[in-house]
Amino acid sequence: MPRFKRILLGLGLLALLLLTLRLWPQTPLREAAPLSRLVLAENGELLRMTLASDGQYRLWLPLEEIAPAMVEAQLLKEDRNFYWHPGVDPGALVRAALATYGGGMRQGGSTLSMQLARRLYGLNSRSIAGKLQQIALALWLEARHSKHDILEAYLNLAPMGGNIEGVEAASRIYFGKSAAQLSLSEALALAVIPQQPRRGRFGPALQRARLQLMAQWRQEHADDPRNDGLLELPLTARSRQQLAFRAPHLSEQLLASRPDDTLHSTLDLALQTRLERLIEQFVGDHRRQGVHNASAILVDSRDQAVKAMVGSADYFDAAIHGQVNGAQARRSPGSTLKPFLYGLALDQGLIQPMSILRDAPHAFGAFQPENFDGRFAGPLTAQDALIRSRNVPAVWLASQLRQPSLHGLLQRAGIRGLRSEEHYGLALALGGGELTPAELAGLYLMLAGDGRLRALRWTRSDRSEPGPQLLSPQAAFMVRDMLRHNPRPDGLPADARGRDWPVAWKTGTSWGFHDAWSAGLVGPYVLVVWVGNFDATPNPAFVGVRTAAPLFFRIADALPLALPQVRAPVDRPPPGLTRVDVCAASGELPNRWCPQTRKTWYIPGVSPIRVSDLHRPVWVDRLSGKAACPPYDAASSELQVFEFWPTELQRLFAAAGLPRRTPPDAERDCRVQAAIDSLEVPRISSPLSKVTYSLRLSQPQENIALAASAAADARTLYWFADQRLLGQGAPQAPLQWRPEKSGQYQLRVVDDQGRSSSRLLRVEFLP
Template identity: 35%
Template sequence: MRRYGLFISVALLFAFAAGHDAFDRWVDKTELPAIAAETSAEVRDRHGQLLRAYTTKDGIWRLGASPNQVDPEFIKLLIAYEDKRFWSHQGVDTLAMARAFGQAVWNGRAVSGGSTLTMQVARLLENSGTGRWQGKLRQIRLALALERSLSKDRILELYLTHAPYGGNLEGIRAATLAWYQKEPARLTTAQAAFLIALPQSPETRRPDRNPEAAIAARDRVLARLLKQAYIGIDAIAGAGTEAVPARKAAFPKLTAHLSDRVTRSAPERTRHHLTIDGSLQGKLEALATHTMSSKQAQLSIAILVANHQSGEILASVGSAGYSNNDHREGFVDMTQAVRSPGSTLKPLVYAMGFDDGLVHAETMIDDRPVRFGTYAPQNFDGVFRGELRVAEALRLSLNIPVVLLADQIGPSRIMAAMRKSGAQPRLPSGKAGLAMTLGGIGITLEDLVQLYAMQARGGVPVELFSQIEAKPQPQPRVLSRSAAWQIGHILGGMPPPAGMPRNRLAYKTGTSYGHRDAWAVGYDGTHVIGVWLGRPDGTPVPGAFGGDIAAPVLFEAFQLLKPRLDPLGPPPPETLLVNTAALPKPLQRFRGRNAVFTSAADGPEVTFPPDGARLSSAREGITVKVRNGTLPYSILSNGRLAVTGVHHREVVLPDPGKGASTFTIIDASGKSDRISVWID
């Protein structure tokens, strides 16, 4: 009988081989197939959780699996069912062969197989069939050779990596992720039995296509394991109530954009370990998807979270959905896209002004029409607020005060500070100008988070990194401790978005020209988070403001990160904490040396007293006369509101006291004028 030729051949072979050196030479001359087959590239988080996997070049999900990654109970049951003398035989189980041969002769057909796990590995490595006796003989020879070259654990690892589980699934890890959405570290008895049965006929027993066949095969495995006393009757009863999987799940695809970058940078590696926290990443991707569900179809979003003490990137969301099938261009990683930062660079400019001794948080600074040659910056809302404190100018994100300061510091120095922080800003014109302060520059979200991380950790940069093995180098200081603290203290006083907790999160928003980009970046004592919203193609989004759409996402992201913020810490001892009047004279007021202040067209103009006048103190007050502008007026005295709702062009203000005083008149349209006087 031809189909029993295999068993006869094996019996004769072993009978002949006993005591003959020719047999050893025959095995030793076996040509082994490639052992190290391609496996799927994997990206894992800081805790070892699988973030993303990729198919092999031939489209197979083949994840490497060592025995220590698999439930020991599964391995015990697998060996008991498939090859109970696995640990003792040398590749071929002669007792199992003899039993299979005897059963075949007695029943007139093949009742059981005699293949060992090593023989199955041989077949899987060569992708050979099982039907012809020549193929079986080759498997025997190869199994014997494998046992001489590899350890039992390595052979078991090859089986756990290559066993077929339906479709393009190979290996136990691919199987459990696809069928049970988990790693194989812990399996129920029913799951283990199903995963033992499936490789024997991976297509006909696929549970998503033939659930009845899958259940029957699983139950046969359970019955034999019960008969052999490897499991008890209670396990059988419990296993029978479990359903087989109804569908094959998609593999994890967390932090998809970052995973693409790291795998492209090292295509020869199959394991990439990131600093990402998989749990946080999943929450923020859900937040991004939820946020975009109520926004325009073309809008995208990006979120980046980092620990500014260590430099580790904990989450990186490049878009609301990793897809190119919608209008959001989800395949574009917006954490790496170069965009205009709007007002988010203003804190750096003020901090540099603190360090240069130009201003203090309590210094009075102008917010009125100004011109630098042909450049005449305007506030976002077109309103001028006269003279006010630097801290208030930053919180209100006014443009004119920060441009005055940037002109004094120098745009090239601001650019150099950004680069020292680790950011890589891009200049559209190739030359730094004052407009860069208001967003006339290109920067990525990751670079902006890098910049704020420097400010958050007291002025010392930290190199952000996403791969575990990275070793950031120490960086030189960019800002003083006191300047960095002052900025954090000012930003911590920003009012939160509606409905968000007043938790003193130090944050800044920004909106680029034409409403193309909406930003929010914030930090506490440990973490920094950046948020961007806009259209990937750069099309304007009318009405999109950073404070309206990005800031709420920033606050929600911090709530998902941790239950309460870490404090920024006390001011350094060298920090000057005084009010305006107690500042040294040069710090009490700041006026840019190169600025030309002008009256706004059709704006109010103070006709009396003249700017620079010396007046006598008057108990009845100071008379101020104004022409032009739109009634009613509001008048500030030394930065504080003196009167409002003035419907006359002449008004008597309370005597502000001896010394220098400044009066600012603001009309109903927001245009203003200002004078400074000395009162004896």
């Protein structure tokens, strides 16, 4: 075979061998050494860097993300012919041997591939045998890996002073930034460290080496505009002792729960710092009251991102068990769960915000709840019962709930550690269970939106997929509106610190004064605050409104100042919610005699609604004050309106120092019912009975007229269809109604005296 053919054959076999080596499965160089882990703030600032398992600070950054100046500076310093040699540069080796063994200064001739081989295989390259072994392994690396992978590995594994390896770890520690953001001056400084890693302290020796490399850079890159900068100025670098250790509880939580090497959190570092400072100041101000610890979590309701989390007042204080993460500790929530109980009651048609509930002694089997102040307020609106945290109305509502109950809602919300519903009984409404501040924040996040559960987002890669619908959008809005009427604990107006940041909030106190809570919505944020001791030591000062609420409002007042560019979205009522006038005293539709009305939100077809009969007229004898008997004489008697409260509520009013006038007993005084003489009920004239009304879909203006004749004393008629309030008006003014769909409806008309009549109606829609 001719010689040139043998050469070609040999080259071909060599090429095939190299290709086989390159394609043969191999362990990526990234796995050559264990890595540190990073926790970053939302803006990329470092919160925490851990040591790798071998005690080194080492991070891995893809070559494409490393600043080009860093790559070029390293090649200029270590291996200018990197892309042209097979792993060994013979010329560099000869020059190094002549310099080293010819009596001159010791000089290295290792390529980046050779240096990487020494690092990977732990070689001693100072001897001739070690050097030969290094050369062989460098050639082996080049045969097995691409230039891209070798250069990437070197930049991520090169010694950078002490126990720091790689440009990413060095850049994070020395300059507080990623190697992707290095300036030319910083890149030149890092490029000279691998040859003299003891100079990692950025002293004069390293500065001289950097200036020498800078001169070479200017020769190689004469046209680089960065050369005109102040590159000669000494660099200021941090030490390992100054390595960031921020948001320690959040960092530890993410490191323990996520496998990723780099955890990019949603934390706003400015808000985190402000929250830490406010809690530290609050604990210092209240230390004499026995307050030593607190935690808080702040969530952006617009994207479910956790913006700040403080697990304890001082992470480093062992006396308060400061390393415990209070935001993930299970505690009794007190009354902070009541808003969700009321939300369920709104959805199940038990109440509307102005419904009257009784705060009176009541036994639920063997359970006899009492209020925190030991008193009973008598009749009060559902809104007042919620914001005043009355226990008896809450337990009564819990006893009336169908499925889901409050326990069922908590189960669907994913609250961990719940016992059976029978274990808690009705006491769950008063905070009988346990949950974490983070879980409570998730519930209030649901309340801040449309009633659908959404998971908290702890990292930028988290996706908050919609979960189960726990409350209707209408009920969630009504609860928010009710909580916005909760007065501030300092007596200031609700909008004292900014009308654009409404606050809807609730407090809670656990049994035995172990935990004080305040949770709610502050503009577009959800804020939960807890005050207590991690060892469960009780303290009479741990009362939600006295201890947690002041801290809650310190933070709430600081947020608009810290975020002047943020505007809270306007909380508009969702479709399917209307406003109606109700009698202020009874919470029901006003009859003719109701002296005062107020507005309430109402879900048509769901919210309970009927005409009030609390206020009734009675003819009273002017001289005796007793009920006048018919025939009535206007000269000796007059018509007076009384509130007809049940006897037990009359006693409560009297006990509270608010006695109500007792109506005259007409049956006793006259043996007749004292009322207006007319007993005429409204008579429906339209629609007709036993008639099917046909409406055309193509004619949206077609309606059904609702009209009725009424007694002379009737001033207002209320029209209902299957318990849904259609509207109200004077008897002489027909109401126009267009049903939503075909079907049978039970129409009912009620006058403001409480008299009513009804009629079945069938409706068909035609094309």
